[in-house]
Amino acid sequence: MSQKKVYTLSSLTQSIQNVINTQCSKVVWIKAEIVKLNYYPKSGHSYPTLVEKKNGKVIAELKGNIWAEQFQMINQKFKTVLKEELRDDMTVVIQGSVNYHPVHGLAINITDIDPEYTLGELAREKAETISRLKEANIFDANRRQSLATLPKTIAIISVETSKGYGDFMDVIKKNPWKYKFHFLLFPAILQGERAVATINQQLEKIRIHAEVFDAVAIIRGGGGEIGLSCFDSFVLAEKIATFPIPVLTGIGHSTNETVTELVSYQSFITPTKIAEFLLQKFHDFALPLKEGEEKLKNGVNWMFKTRKTNLRETARLFSSLTSRATDNSRSSLQQIIFRLMNLSTQNFRNQRNLLLQSQQCIISAARMPVEIEKKNLKFTEEKIRMLSPENILKRGYSITRQNGKLIKAADELQPDLLLETQLYSGTVSSRIEQLKKP
Template sequence: MPEKKVYSLFNLTTSIQNVINTYCNKTIWIKAEIVRLNYYPKSGHCYPSLVEKKDGKVIAELRGNIWSGNFEMINAKFKSVLKEELKDNITVVVQGTVSYHPLHGLALNIVDIDPEYTLGELAREKAHTIAKLREAGIFNANKKTLLSSLPKTIAIISVETSKGYGDFIDIIQNNPLAYKYHFLLFPAILQGERAVSSISQQLERIKKHSEIFDAVAIIRGGGGEIGLSSFDNYLLAEKIATFPIPILTGIGHSANETVSELVSYESFITPTKIAEFLLQKFNDFAVPVIDAEQKIQNEVNRMFKKEKVNLKETARLFSSLTGSAMNNSRANLNQLATVLDNRSQGLINEQKNMLDQAKRSILANAKKTLNEAAINLSFTEEKIGMLSPLNILKRGFSITRQNGKVIRDSDEIQEDLLLETQLYKGNLFSRIEKIVKK
């Protein structure tokens, strides 16, 4: 029996390396999705995790290498074309060669990335979403909803710490005319692959209490083409288009409107423009009311002035008709005119007092109604806060998701995908080692 020939692991991996380096050293272009960039600032190197998905499942995966010199060049090109740096969760076309190392394994050495392809992919997704919405007949649905002539109660979807949200609140709360608004923040992620599900969940929460709010404002502090790509997603655009109350969008300074902006009731280039729009609506409502009050007051004064002149003219005619025969009665007529004057003045004062009292009553009732609405809104906000997932997470519970979907049953788990566990502070990402069904 011939003796076994045993190779060392190093011999095997070295042989694989020689084969790959000999036959697979051609530079090629490859389409893939960067799920995690893995950039190390200290060295300047980058080791992106590249995948290809089909129907939401990963069907191929490979590690990439981008050495510091190439990364600087690629990143600068991306910022020039897309106004953003290279980041996680984007589809790219990369140029590189396949390599194998006995210790580090198989990798794709990337020397270039074409940002124009990524830009084209975003444009294609946007066009596809618009076509589906038009085909479904819902593209203009939200534009047909009715916006109150005085929109004062606003639901806001934003990141509490964002500059755009801060600017919006500052303009609303510090407006020079002291107009009062009621608003409630629904915090959401507004960038990346989780933005669609995060915004959609908050829209569903608002929808359950849509009778409370006059409008929804989606506020974001700007960004490049990639950062705004989630707003071209069909599922999110569909929710906005079919929402029962007006949605106002102010999500950035991009030259091209996203689909979410196109289907919203009205879009604004910045969050501050939404605030100015709401203030103008309040002013458009308030000014005619003030003008009407002034016109009523002026008309009453004019009428009483006219009647006073008529009374004096009547007294003068009586006096001139009687001549000398009426000399003895002149004093009586003057006295009568004085009495009439006093009565007319008293009537004027009485009407003025009635107007002042009516004005005070209207203001008091309006303040009472607004206070009651504020109390109800605060109570509703308290109830919403109690039901907030954050309060549940704070007590030690967690939420596990896979591919953006909340996992409630082990049968729903796909073993080849990452698990994301949301804690009260931070998220964990893990892979499945074993599933025990109970």
């Protein structure tokens, strides 16, 4: 019996290493998705998990190695071209070679990553998001919302310690016109892979109390232009597009607008511009009001001044005429004044009489339908009284009952029972001697 040949594990892995590193050491370009970057700041190395997906399912997976020197170079290229750091969930084209290590296993040693391809992928994803929003007919939905004339109560989604939030609050609180606002901060992460989830969570909290707020302000600043691709997410853009109150965005960048900004009610380059916009809304309302107040004040002052001047002029002329007049003139003037007073008194009396006559006419007109209805009611009462059983009996009629039952016809009678006849005065009991039916 032949003896089995047994290899050590290290010799097997060494053989694998020799084959792979010899046959697969060629440097190639590979398209993959970075699921997890696995960057370690202390060492500066990164060990990304690379996958390929088809219809949402992973069909290939491999580990990558990016040593510290290469990682710094690659990350800087991404910052320059994409305005974005290398991160999770990013589709890339990498340059590297397959390497096998007896302990660490199979991996790709990554020496370069082309940011231009990733830039194209991000642009494609952005265009796809816009297309989906338009197909759903919600791209302009938030812009169709109505912003209050005086938006006083604002929900803010931001980081409390961010420079953008601080700048926004400084402009609002230090406005020279002392306009007052009410703000409530909903803290969220505003860049990177966690931004979409945290912003959506805070938007949902605001939605529950949407009737309290006039608008939502998404404020980001102080972080440069890195990490903005989250604002091209369909999930976030859809949430903002369909939000029930206006959403104002100021995420602090000067490049092409993100999808989030495109679907918001209004976007601004910086958080400070949002603050200036809100102050301008108050200005647009307050200035015409102040101008109207000033016009009214000036008009009243002019009217009083004019009337006062006319009154003084009249008094001066009257005083002058009086001082020049002779005794006869004074007497004539007094007679004229007396007659004018009598005429005024007579006119007042005439007007008073007309008023009294009108009063009497109104009272008479109001009483007439009441009197007519009273007469109609009295006539109806009389008819009812005449038709009462008592009055009918009084005219010679009678009411006949048998066994308590009112008799209306002869065939209702029972010959063996007594009859009771009610007259106007008294009742009569009788027996039937003879019955004639019709």
